[in-house]
Amino acid sequence: MAASSAAGKQQTSKNGDHEPGGQGTSHKLLEHLADYKGIILVSHVHPDPDSLGSMLGLAYLFKKKLKKNSVITRDGFIGRAENQAMVRCLDIDLKPIEDVVWKDNYAVVMVDSQPNTGRHTIPDDVEIAAIIDHHEFSGTTKGVPFVDVRAGLGATCTLVTKYLMEQKLDPSEEIATALFYGIESELTGYPREATPQDDGALLYLYQYASKDLLAEIKSARLPLPYFETLIQALQNSFIYDHLIMSWAGDLAQPELAAEIADFLIRFEEVAWAFVCGVYENNLIMSVRTVNAKGRAGELLQEVVEDLGKAGGHDRRAGGSIPLDSTAPSALENIRTILRKNLLNALDIDEQRGQRLVARRELLESIQG
Numbered sequence: 001m002a003a004s005s006a007a008g009k010q011q012t013s014k015n016g017d018h019e020p021g022g023q024g025t026s027h028k029l030l031e032h033l034a035d036y037k038g039i040i041l042v043s044h045v046h047p048d049p050d051s052l053g054s055m056l057g058l059a060y061l062f063k064k065k066l067k068k069n070s071v072i073t074r075d076g077f078i079g080r081a082e083n084q085a086m087v088r089c090l091d092i093d094l095k096p097i098e099d100v101v102w103k104d105n106y107a108v109v110m111v112d113s114q115p116n117t118g119r120h121t122i123p124d125d126v127e128i129a130a131i132i133d134h135h136e137f138s139g140t141t142k143g144v145p146f147v148d149v150r151a152g153l154g155a156t157c158t159l160v161t162k163y164l165m166e167q168k169l170d171p172s173e174e175i176a177t178a179l180f181y182g183i184e185s186e187l188t189g190y191p192r193e194a195t196p197q198d199d200g201a202l203l204y205l206y207q208y209a210s211k212d213l214l215a216e217i218k219s220a221r222l223p224l225p226y227f228e229t230l231i232q233a234l235q236n237s238f239i240y241d242h243l244i245m246s247w248a249g250d251l252a253q254p255e256l257a258a259e260i261a262d263f264l265i266r267f268e269e270v271a272w273a274f275v276c277g278v279y280e281n282n283l284i285m286s287v288r289t290v291n292a293k294g295r296a297g298e299l300l301q302e303v304v305e306d307l308g309k310a311g312g313h314d315r316r317a318g319g320s321i322p323l324d325s326t327a328p329s330a331l332e333n334i335r336t337i338l339r340k341n342l343l344n345a346l347d348i349d350e351q352r353g354q355r356l357v358a359r360r361e362l363l364e365s366i367q368g
Contacts, residue, residue: 133150254284
């Protein structure tokens with residue numbers, strides 16, 4: 001157990017790809033899990049391609065090397081069209097977190113996340129056996145016997161791919177496709193938050209991945225609520241210097257905030273995009289920036305303060321705030337607080353926002 005803790009500290013260093021003496025981190029992980037009957041893989045709420053691909057890749061590793069079965073869980077639902085297509089095309093068997101039977105002889109491995117970030121619904125008394133992640137330390141890893149957090153990597157799928165390569169395991173077509181798309185989805189946008197390790201993993205996986213399945217996932221059909229929310233967000237987008245802020249209203253699914261932020265950050269006159277909307281009595285927030293070292297996750301934490309939870313990477317961040325009321329006046333109050341905090345964090349003078357598209361012009365265009 002002590003050896004595993006030491007391994008976790010080593011992996012968080014800048015060049016902690018291997019243990020002293022040349023033994024790869026994956027060996028330590030497998031040794032740590034060898035005595036368990038099986039593994040339960042958990043991630044953050046509304047799992048994305050990076051968490052889905054990572055869990056699928058780890059289940060493959062554990063089956064091949066430990067001859068142990070894994071339960072791949074789903075915390076919350078999967079809303080984004082591409083993510084739904086990924087689950088469907090790759091036939092990923094996901095067990096709802098509320099249906100999991102937590103057994104003492106099953107190791108719980110947290111993937112693409114960390115405990116106590118406010119982004120899980122697993123019971124508080126469930127002990128975590130291992131953490132495998134690529135985010136900055138934002139939760140509580142103390143007491144977890146195996147911790148491999150590589151904040152320098154662009155995706156957790158890159159780390160899982162390194163495990164497979166260390167173990168000399170060629171991935172199946174489905175596993176390679178999941179890992180490839182998980183990495184690619186994390187590195188979208190410009191500038192890319194990628195490292196040579198991420199690019200190396202993509203090159204390695206490409207030879208095994210299904211190009212047809214990748215194309216099908218990326219071209220997933222979009223439902224009507226996507227377009228309804230997009231119109232709402234566009235007519236309620238305001239520019240403050242180099243920042244664009246958008247109110248998306250009620251969200252059919254929480255990931256819509258991130259999808260709209262991805263769209264708005266492409267506007268040539270801004271460097272930051274902030275989108276928020278309401279989903280099930282929570283204010284969902286998403287931030288994007290074109291600044292390679294924007295520290296978006298830290299900035300959003302500063303903006304949210306103690307109102308809720310937030311975190312992310314240099315260019316991308318997300319968070320949520322529980323709402324006591326969804327009355328228009330209550331929502332306006334919290335949006336005012338967030339706007340003032342965000343303008344202050346970005347050193348933008350308090351000012352009246354300029355509409356991205358005049359409401360009248362937008363409605364006339366739609367009617368035309």
